[in-house]
Amino acid sequence: IRLWAWKFTTDDAMAVSNVQVAFGVTANILSAISIVFLNKMIYVSFNFPSMTLTLVHFVITSVALQICAWLDVFAVKRVALTSVLPLACSFCGFVVFTNLSLQYNTVGTYQLAKSMTTPVILFIQTVFYNKPTSTPIILTTLPVMFGVFLNSYYDIRFNIAGTIFAALGVLVTSVYQVVKPVSRYC
Secondary structure, rough: OOOOOOOOHEEEEEEHHHHHHHHHHHHHHHHHHHHHHHHHHHHHHOOOHHHHHHHHHHHHHHHHHHHHHHHOOHHHOOOOHHHHHHHHHHHHHHHHHHHHHHHHHOHHHHHHHHHOOHHHHHHHHHHHHHOOOOOOHHHHHHHHHHHHHHHHHHHOOOOHHHHHHHHHHHHHHHHHHHHHHOOOOO
8 A cells, every 4th residue: 555656747856956956066165165164274274285285185086086987987088198188287287276375375365366267268268269258248357357456455464475376376277177178078
């Protein structure tokens, strides 16, 4: 004897899917924020070297990816080193420079500097890939750039090393975001 009959409709499936997406987005945001604050705490409290922490991140990521490959979460694809080298270098550079930026800057400055990625991507696409950007889109980036400038100008803990690492992090992250779609089908 059935106590109830559950019949999924299309609306029910969409509701479940929406809940899963909302949960995934929330988990991603919370974990990203937690990682940033945990890294900053490690830098400040333990005077842990940024490059060592970056190495730890890469080792953990490599081990986790190997475990996922063994569990058939994804299929390993062999590609020529030359086809993925620009992507790999830009990825490594973006992790290294953003970690150095976090070490030398406040969390707020670190996060604001990352928001410069979009204007830099637009610049790279316009100059190097001949993909013009519309005026309304350019105008929407102006408040972001002005806000980052104001933060940098009035930041109590402003330092040259932090600014250089933040700028390099933004540049390499932008290159990574531009190169990534090109390398997708290697």
